[in-house]
Amino acid sequence: MCHRWPPFAKLFTAIAMILAATCVPITHGPLVGIVACVIFFAHTLARIPLAYVCRRLLFFWPTLFLMAISLPLSQAGQKGWLLFVTIFVRGTLSFSTALWLVNVMPFDQLLATLRHLRVPDVLLAIVSLMYRFLFVLWDELDRMRTARSARMFRKPTLWETWRSAAHLVGRLLIRALDRADRIHGAMLARGWDGRTRWIEQRREDRP
Amino acid sequence: MHIQDGVLSPVVCAATGAISLGTVGYSVHRLKQSVGDRTIPLTGMMAALVFAGQMVNFPIGAPVSGHLLGGVLAAAVVGPWAGCVAMTLVLFVQWALFSDGGLFALGANVLHMAVIGAWGGHAVRMFVQRFFGGSRKGIVIGSVIAAWATVMAAAALFCLEFRLSWPSREIDFSKVFTLMVSFHSLIGLGEALITGVAISFVLNQRPELIWKMGTLARPHEGAGKSVHPPIATITRTLVAGLVIALAIASFLSPFASSFDDGLEAVLGKLNLELNLTGSVPGLLEDYDRIPVPVAAWQSIAVSFAGIGGTLAVFVLAWLLGKALPAAPPQLSEAAGE
Amino acid sequence: MTESSVISSPSAVRVERLSFRYPGGPDVLTDISFTIAPGEIIGLVGPSGAGKSTLLQHLNGLLPSKLPDTSTLPLEADTRQGVFIDNIPVARKTIAEIRRRVGFLFQDPDDQLFCPTVFEDVAFGPLNLGLSDDEVRQRVRGSLASVGLAGYEPRSTLRLSLGERKRVCLAGVFACQPSVLTLDEPFSSLDPRARRTLIAILRQFSGSQIIATHDLDIVVDLCHRVLLLDGGQLRAAGQTRDILGNEALMERHGLEVPWRLRQK
Numbered sequence: 001m002c003h004r005w006p007p008f009a010k011l012f013t014a015i016a017m018i019l020a021a022t023c024v025p026i027t028h029g030p031l032v033g034i035v036a037c038v039i040f041f042a043h044t045l046a047r048i049p050l051a052y053v054c055r056r057l058l059f060f061w062p063t064l065f066l067m068a069i070s071l072p073l074s075q076a077g078q079k080g081w082l083l084f085v086t087i088f089v090r091g092t093l094s095f096s097t098a099l100w101l102v103n104v105m106p107f108d109q110l111l112a113t114l115r116h117l118r119v120p121d122v123l124l125a126i127v128s129l130m131y132r133f134l135f136v137l138w139d140e141l142d143r144m145r146t147a148r149s150a151r152m153f154r155k156p157t158l159w160e161t162w163r164s165a166a167h168l169v170g171r172l173l174i175r176a177l178d179r180a181d182r183i184h185g186a187m188l189a190r191g192w193d194g195r196t197r198w199i200e201q202r203r204e205d206r207p
Numbered sequence: 208m209h210i211q212d213g214v215l216s217p218v219v220c221a222a223t224g225a226i227s228l229g230t231v232g233y234s235v236h237r238l239k240q241s242v243g244d245r246t247i248p249l250t251g252m253m254a255a256l257v258f259a260g261q262m263v264n265f266p267i268g269a270p271v272s273g274h275l276l277g278g279v280l281a282a283a284v285v286g287p288w289a290g291c292v293a294m295t296l297v298l299f300v301q302w303a304l305f306s307d308g309g310l311f312a313l314g315a316n317v318l319h320m321a322v323i324g325a326w327g328g329h330a331v332r333m334f335v336q337r338f339f340g341g342s343r344k345g346i347v348i349g350s351v352i353a354a355w356a357t358v359m360a361a362a363a364l365f366c367l368e369f370r371l372s373w374p375s376r377e378i379d380f381s382k383v384f385t386l387m388v389s390f391h392s393l394i395g396l397g398e399a400l401i402t403g404v405a406i407s408f409v410l411n412q413r414p415e416l417i418w419k420m421g422t423l424a425r426p427h428e429g430a431g432k433s434v435h436p437p438i439a440t441i442t443r444t445l446v447a448g449l450v451i452a453l454a455i456a457s458f459l460s461p462f463a464s465s466f467d468d469g470l471e472a473v474l475g476k477l478n479l480e481l482n483l484t485g486s487v488p489g490l491l492e493d494y495d496r497i498p499v500p501v502a503a504w505q506s507i508a509v510s511f512a513g514i515g516g517t518l519a520v521f522v523l524a525w526l527l528g529k530a531l532p533a534a535p536p537q538l539s540e541a542a543g544e
Numbered sequence: 545m546t547e548s549s550v551i552s553s554p555s556a557v558r559v560e561r562l563s564f565r566y567p568g569g570p571d572v573l574t575d576i577s578f579t580i581a582p583g584e585i586i587g588l589v590g591p592s593g594a595g596k597s598t599l600l601q602h603l604n605g606l607l608p609s610k611l612p613d614t615s616t617l618p619l620e621a622d623t624r625q626g627v628f629i630d631n632i633p634v635a636r637k638t639i640a641e642i643r644r645r646v647g648f649l650f651q652d653p654d655d656q657l658f659c660p661t662v663f664e665d666v667a668f669g670p671l672n673l674g675l676s677d678d679e680v681r682q683r684v685r686g687s688l689a690s691v692g693l694a695g696y697e698p699r700s701t702l703r704l705s706l707g708e709r710k711r712v713c714l715a716g717v718f719a720c721q722p723s724v725l726t727l728d729e730p731f732s733s734l735d736p737r738a739r740r741t742l743i744a745i746l747r748q749f750s751g752s753q754i755i756a757t758h759d760l761d762i763v764v765d766l767c768h769r770v771l772l773l774d775g776g777q778l779r780a781a782g783q784t785r786d787i788l789g790n791e792a793l794m795e796r797h798g799l800e801v802p803w804r805l806r807q808k
Contacts, residue, residue, distance in 0.1 A: 090213025
């Protein structure tokens, strides 16, 4: 049901929860518990499958662990482990909140909300263009990768792998910039003059 | 290396956030000033490209792989202002789509990868490039060194932020820093290699795409129209100096405090990671076997990571610069296709 | 074998002795002249690399990148070079008006659909025309209905089939209410059904159209006249059946007489 909340409410709930998660003193067990419960409750309200959250957490924990583990390794005593747990708990809680937001708030809704919050139009125009062509580039990248591996007849050396991967990036860059040029043409063809204009989609436009 | 929420303290998050807001705000201001009608599609596409480019994995050893960060590359193509904005948006979208990195840590991530990456990277590249008279070799060598320096500078900043986040006398941060700096010298090497090869690839195929001072040239349009006001040389040199100083500081950071018994554990960890990797860390690993007193070891390891890494980067820069075929007479005139 | 232009007759598009080259490159277009009457559908055919796309890009001022600054001069049209849309020269000062009148359908719909949702994308042109919000909404609804995609407004532009994407692009163009439509390879890689739908939509459009395509059977079906372009020069212009049925001419320019005309 969180999905139907007004976008502002979703964004500010998420920010408040992340704020709570990153500031909560770890030594106050009950407080941590409350924050965790609120986040968990939000997840159940939004009907986000627990398995999905666990799977994302499994991929998330190793990176967090790498950062956090250096503290107890530096300091054998209790203090180091306390900081370790602090980072770990805060990281996990705020990550879960971010997951919640990602799942209840579609990206275009987030952009519309940011527009109401007076984020500069230039930024939003760039980010919506980026979001749009991200997927096009991914597809292109996929095709180029397939083409590359189709021509690979033996196991390449490390240097060859690196070079071909860097060339992949270079080729993608050239294609992307050419596409930017064509997009620019298409924008000009429909009267673009460098100024961003925007119209809100109303409910009647969303049948 | 995205910093997650919770790793840095709220105060540090706020401080880095404020710095980033200021610098990105200034970038947006410069971008708006220079808004030709082409800037928005170009910057958006560049951001999408960096995002997609980060998906290309570069295997290092069995389970470890690196990827492009892209700040120097972005600045090389669309200039420092648009590059900084593009990198910022990449980080934002990564958080908003995949919850990579953190919301409050966004400030720190932007500072490391967008501000240092694009602004700093551009300044360092221009600084180095000047010694080559703006030739294509200079562009490649400059970007290799810039890529390395920006990653190391980001590492130094991260150490500082981490230290400020957890103020505790009992903790000996030198090990944390050793670990960080060693990791980052690997990431930096990778970034230098990828950026260098990608930029020399573009220079070979479509040299007109590399951003030139004061222009946002359209392909097919000889000189390009000047939409970016030039950046003062002094400012650029200052920024370049700052980034390089930070990069150097990253190698000195472990010496800042004393050593203790946790050392062995970190070293074990360090070796575990480094064993998976290529030639330069191999040197480190050998050094580990030489029976030097443990306290001295760490300084040597970091110095080695620093000196060896820096040497490797210079060799790489030289090789990539040398591998470039003869340059066309004028950079911007070679029309593609 | 160019067509002499008649100044007095109304023309939607008039091209006078147009030549073009990229800086430092060879000529892409050489001395091209033709006129198109209002409501006429023209097929622009020729081998790949003949300059078809380049010619189309001239019609709404995407090329040359430095437009001539001639709009202040009096119109003495017959002696002048250049492109004229409804007798307005394509120049720096008229460019906004030209682009309002000429709609351009690009070959790759991904280049043209740059907004995240269908609504935003179709609204892009009308918004740039400075229309009021209500008018913009009306135009979006109307033009989406005219391409048979009513109710697609909130859809993401990422999750559409190729045929649908082409039609959304077309809706975006129609929303500006152009009097001339230029289409670059509109039928490439469409499946037969999507192709038929697109043809039906194009038939209903009342303005003039210039369709650059390799699909000669559709040209026979749809176009009143044909321009044959090769090596940057206008090699032939005339009635569709006369040109496309001329086997020697078609052979010479690397084309084939379409099945429709061969079986006859």
